[in-house]
Amino acid sequence: MLDASDFAAIWLTLKLATLVTLLLLLFGTPLAWWLARTRSHAKRVVGALVALPLVLPPTVIGFYLLLAMGPNGPLGQLTGALGLGTLAFTFTGLVIASVFYSLPFVVQPLQNAFEAIGERPLEVAATLRAGPWDTFWSVVVPLARPGFVTGAILGFAHTIGEFGVVLMIGGNIPDKTRVVSTQIYDHVEAMEYAQAHWLAGGMLVFSFVVLLTLYTLYPQSMRGTQR
DSSP: OOOHHHHHHHHHHHHHHHHHHHHHHHHHHHHHHHHHHOOOTHHHHHHHHHHGGGTSOHHHHHHHHHHHHSTTSHHHHHHHHTTOOOOTTSHHHHHHHHHHHHHHHHHHHHHHHHHHHOSHHHHHHHHTTOOHHHHIIIIIHHHTHHHHHHHHHHHHHHHHTOOHHHHHHHTTOTTTTOOHHHHHHHHHHTTOHHHHHHHHHHHHHHHHHHHHHHHHHOHHHHHHTTO
């Protein structure tokens, strides 16, 4: 029941979700570590900014990102000056927007995992003359593994399910920015309900399996993301 355009949308969605998840782990880990360890008054402000995608409508985030990436926006002017063109309605722009939109789904599980470690393991590592970098990779990362797994899976799954931000930033360009969520919308508009059922049903099953797996393997981590 799926045609070539459906498989192209599935492939682009998986590509987008994989790249966004890797970027979120790369940039979200130091941010989550800082939020878990800092005593700065800025922690509340930064934490609120990170959590904004949880409460803001996706179209609001997409709208302001579109303005920022457009030819008159700061990002658009920067990329234009560098000869890269604007980021709006490109796959690169879609990646950047998805990183912003899925940020709390990775940062918050990591922050909860880092905070749950406590001071004792770090103090023990310090008495053994382990440096900060060695302590982080040898002590913190293994102890925070459930947070890394939970954050990576939630970030991946959330990126796959995006619609509002994707439509605002990427549009609906075949083989470039058309992902599964917009493909389903196209099928519904064309009254092609059978193909919409296949794609929507696949996303439903995927989402349920992801959540069931996380609640089974890491119930404490999942409770922490709901605080």
